[in-house]
Amino acid sequence: QSALTQPASVSGSPGQSITISCTGTSSDVGGYNYVSWYQQHPGKAPKFMIYDVSYRPSGVSNRFSGSKSGNTASLTISGLQAEDEADYYCSSYTTSSPVVFGGGTKLTVL
Amino acid sequence: EVQLVESGGDLVQPGGSLRLSCAASGFTFSNYWMSWVRQAPGKGLEWVANIKQDGSEKYYVDSVKGRFTISRDNAKNSLYLQMSSLRPEDTAVYYCARRLPASRQWYFDLWGRGTLVTVSS
Numbered sequence: 001q002s003a004l005t006q007p008a009s010v011s012g013s014p015g016q017s018i019t020i021s022c023t024g025t026s027s028d029v030g031g032y033n034y035v036s037w038y039q040q041h042p043g044k045a046p047k048f049m050i051y052d053v054s055y056r057p058s059g060v061s062n063r064f065s066g067s068k069s070g071n072t073a074s075l076t077i078s079g080l081q082a083e084d085e086a087d088y089y090c091s092s093y094t095t096s097s098p099v100v101f102g103g104g105t106k107l108t109v110l
Numbered sequence: 111e112v113q114l115v116e117s118g119g120d121l122v123q124p125g126g127s128l129r130l131s132c133a134a135s136g137f138t139f140s141n142y143w144m145s146w147v148r149q150a151p152g153k154g155l156e157w158v159a160n161i162k163q164d165g166s167e168k169y170y171v172d173s174v175k176g177r178f179t180i181s182r183d184n185a186k187n188s189l190y191l192q193m194s195s196l197r198p199e200d201t202a203v204y205y206c207a208r209r210l211p212a213s214r215q216w217y218f219d220l221w222g223r224g225t226l227v228t229v230s231s
Contacts, residue, residue, distance in 0.1 A: 006154075034215045038155075045114070045221040046155075051210065057219060089155055091216075098169060099216035101147075103154035 004029065004090055004102035011108040017078040020105045022090030023071055028100055030071035034093035037066060037075045040104075041086045049088075050075060077107070085109040112136035112220060114206045119225030126196050130225060132189040132206030137220075140164075140184035143209035145218065146191050148202035148227075157216070158204070159191065174200075196229045203227075 005023040012018040022029065022037075029035055037050040048057055050066040053073060063084075065076045073092070077084055090102040118130040130146070146158040159180040160169045168180050179192040189206055203226050207218035 004154075036215075036217045038218075038221075043223070045223045046205070046207075046218070047221075048210070048217065048219045051213070051215070051217045057210075091155070093215055097157065097171065098160060099157050101155035101157070 003094065003100040004092060006088075006090060006102040006105045008103075009106045009108065011110055012077075012080045013110045014080055014082065016080050017076060018080060018107065020075045020077075020088050020090075020107070022073040022075070022092075022102050024073075024092055024094075024100075025071055027096065028092040028094035029068065029073050031095070032093045033068065035066065035068060035073040036091045037064075038089045038091070039086045040089065046089065080109055082109050114208065114220060114222035116204060116206050116222045116225040119204065119227045121228045121230065122196055123231050124197060124229055126229070127192070127194040128196065128227060130191040130193065130204055130206075130227070132191075132222060134187045134189065134206075134208075137208075139182075139187040142211060144180075144182060144189045145207045145209060145216070146180060146189075147205045147207050147218070147221075148200075149205070149224070150199070150202040153202075155205075156202075160209070160216070161189070193227070196227075198229050201227060201229045 038046040040046040054066040094100045203224040206222040208220040210217040210219040
């Protein structure tokens with residue numbers, strides 16, 4: 001069982017917005033602004049999408065945004081596109097390990 | 111092209127050993143902390159080990175301490191993971207990942223596609 005909890009799946013139609021949650025504790029997500037998100041298409045390498053809760057690395061579309069409230073971080077994808085269909089993983093600094101990941105969320109674009 | 115390519119994954123019996131490799135290209139390998147991250151079938155990602163640019167610092171998840179050894183050869187632009195006393199629960203896709211530079215946190219800005227390790231009799 002992963003330390004950070006994500007929904008197994010979410011779905012949305014093209015053009016819509018969806019949000020993926022990532023719930024931890026005060027020892028990780030809630031205690032620090034060190035949350036990141038990764039996108040992974042089947043058989044591909046994970047791609048770095050968000051860091052420090054809400055910052056996008058160069059080259060990442062501004063349709064992707066991150067936020068946090070309490071022990072839950074969120075990734076929002078606006079203007080959903082077919083190529084956004086992928087698995088998404090959150091990660092956070094934690095007091096017990098350099099980094100802890102979520103179990104992943106499968107996004108389906110209907 | 112900036113990339114990481116893992117190799118060495120295989121089917122191995124419990125108690126056996128295996129050495130994974132990761133070839134880096136397109137960037138100055140010696141400037142970066144590097145890591146191994148794994149993903150068991152149907153599970154999330156799990157950090158395994160980190161190594162500093164010059165190899166002087168290494169860190170491991172508790173479940174692999176004493177069994178796995180991370181190393182690197184900067185002259186060959188390569189990262190390694192020597193795995194011994196393998197257990198069925200080590201079955202996973204193993205990813206090589208580069209740490210985001212100039213960050214105090216463990217963000218991975220470049221990943222390979224992974225190599226599959228299966229531990230089974």
